[in-house]
Amino acid sequence: MLVAVARLSRDESSAVIGVNEGFLIAMATGSITGNTIGSLALGVVPSLVLIPLLVVLLVLSSIKVWNQK
Numbered sequence: 001m002l003v004a005v006a007r008l009s010r011d012e013s014s015a016v017i018g019v020n021e022g023f024l025i026a027m028a029t030g031s032i033t034g035n036t037i038g039s040l041a042l043g044v045v046p047s048l049v050l051i052p053l054l055v056v057l058l059v060l061s062s063i064k065v066w067n068q069k
Helices: 002-010 014-019 021-044 047-066
Strands: none
16 A cells, blocks of 8 residues: 555646545545444344345446446
8 A cells, every 4th residue: 555655646646636635535435434334234234144235336336337438
């Protein structure tokens, strides 16, 4: 992670983050919220349910990214 951050900070691609601050905040908020809900669900919902849900979520996300034009 540190190497990737170091490379991006030298590159012009880090300037895009400043332009898209709203997007960055939305992604960070969603990530933290999802992480919190997922860790709380881990103790309540059995892993036999959580793992297939995660698989479905990742497959749907990959299909959405693949079909973007």
